[in-house]
Amino acid sequence: MINRLAVIGVGLIGGSLALSLKSKGAVNEVIGYSRSENARQEALALGVIDKAADSIAEAVAEADVIFVAVPMGAMAAVFADMSEHIRPEAIITDGGSAKAQVVMAAREALGDNFKQFVPGHPIAGTEKSGPSAAFATLYEDHRVVLTPLSDTDTAATAKIKAMWQLTGAEVFEMDVExxxxxxxxxxxxxxxxxxxxxxxxxxxxxxxxxxxxxxxxxxxxxxxxxxxxxxxxxxxxxxxxxxxxxxxxxxxxxxxxxxxxxxxxxxxxxxxxxxxxxxxxxxx
Ligand code: NAD
Structure with a gap:
């Protein structure tokens, strides 16, 4: 059970994870942040998130699990903005479609918290985007690839694996390259x-x-x-x-x-x- 899930980038991928975990009763509260105020309000109105944060710092401050689902070019800045505000025991994961660049950005920005970062990629999607494109069953019977590093905490990987399995996905591990x-x-x-x-x-x-x-x-x-x-x-x-x-x-x-x-x-x-x-x- 996740007490507070923070979703940074509440679009198709982030929103669908939030809806799925909510539908399974696997999360107490979802707090979301997207760069655009419209996306935040839409996500709130659609019930994709329970609370809209005004900043990345506010979104991650009390989160147990942080899911980063912004376009890959925005990941480095998002990691940098969150790094000072993450609880030491929080687990961070992402949904970026290619892993080497995201891993490099996370390693650079997250410092000691990097060992709690479990890189991931749900192999599911549609051609639609934004909070209104999100739906609870997106990940059912799809594959999710996790690419933990040698210094990734194994308990963190296990927790993220279990989280994705709850959405109905089959989880695999692969190396980044x-x-x-x-x-x-x-x-x-x-x-x-x-x-x-x-x-x-x-x-x-x-x-x-x-x-x-x-x-x-x-x-x-x-x-x-x-x-x-x-x-x-x-x-x-x-x-x-x-x-x-x-x-x-x-x-x-x-x-x-x-x-x-x-x-x-x-x-x-x-x-x-x-x-x-x-x-x-x-x-x-
Ligand atoms: P999306 O456009 O539906 O959602 C992205 C969200 O991020 C939007 O709400 C947007 O407002 C927000 N955002 C953009 N820049 C931001 C920033 N700098 N700070 C905070 N929020 C920001 O996109 P999506 O399809 O959900 O894709 C998200 C991630 O998932 C991408 O990294 C993509 O590579 C990956 N992915 C996408 C698919 C797919 O089929 N769409 C599949 C697997 C993985």
């Missing part, structure tokens, strides 16, 4: 591809005409291009090398496909497409 490589492949690269394709079509003079004929396949593929631009800028810059490595691999693959189309090498196209179909059909 492995997490960032895996997520670059399954989440970050696909978002970059979707943003690029939809952005490219949006610049065409005949964009409306073209998109009028978009069918289910385009809708499925392009849904993630509706995600928040600031959040995805931060993820791209925060997991730079892993994404660049994959983009390099992707360029090589798309160049080969381009070449095969030019040369009418149907055999190569069948080989690539059939390999992809088999991989998808056996896993999803």
């Amino acid at each position: 492995h997490h960032d490589t895996v997520l670059a492949a399954t989440s970050h690269l696909p978002h970059v591809l979707a943003f690029n394709l939809v952005g490219m079509l949006a610049q065409r003079d005949d964009c409306d005409e073209v998109l009028r004929y978009a069918a289910g396949g385009f809708r499925d593929f392009s849904r993630i291009a509706s995600s928040d631009a600031v959040m995805w800028r931060d993820i791209c810059l925060g997991n730079k090398q892993a994404i660049l490595d994959l983009l390099d691999e992707y360029h090589q693959g798309i160049n080969k496909i381009e070449q095969a189309i030019k040369e009418e090498d149907g055999e190569y196209l069948i080989e690539v497409f059939a390999r992809a179909k088999k991989a998808r059909d056996t896993r999803f």
